[in-house]
Amino acid sequence: MRCLALALILCSLAAFANAYCYMGPKRVGAQEPCQDDTDKDWHEVGSSWTNSKCMECSCTAIAMDCCDRMGRPSGFPEDCEVLRDWKECTFEVVKKNDHSVQCPHAAVGK
Known part of the structure; x- marks a missing residue:
């Protein structure tokens, strides 16, 4: 019974952690700008922004990361x-x- 409860808790945490953030394609060592999936704007490596769907994003040399800012x-x-x-x-x-x-x-x- 304890294993079932633990499994349910872990599954719900995984869904919560991944449900409102995403990482774009890997860009290892890339210095090209990132293109916002929503607004189609370009952003330099090292920059952060909030797009029109309230996703807070950042562009790194590794990937573009975005997380829901509104919930x-x-x-x-x-x-x-x-x-x-x-x-x-x-x-x-x-x-x-x-x-x-x-x-x-x-x-x-x-």
Whole structure:
């Protein structure tokens, strides 16, 4: 029973750790700029930026790494919706029929 519980915990941690970050193709020793997958902008090696989908990225000689800066809401009631502010990289979970009422939720990432 303890092994099953440990396996479930490890599987959930692996999913959490990898769900909202990604690494681009390996670029060992590369000095060429990285191209953002979302905005298609080019960024010099050593630079960091946040793209229009709130992914915080960095360009290194090894790879381009990006992680979700906003997080993803989950576990909220069906009568609620997510309002995202892509400029500020924030979100609110509110009632569909009354945006002044906040809804309970969990969030993954960020």
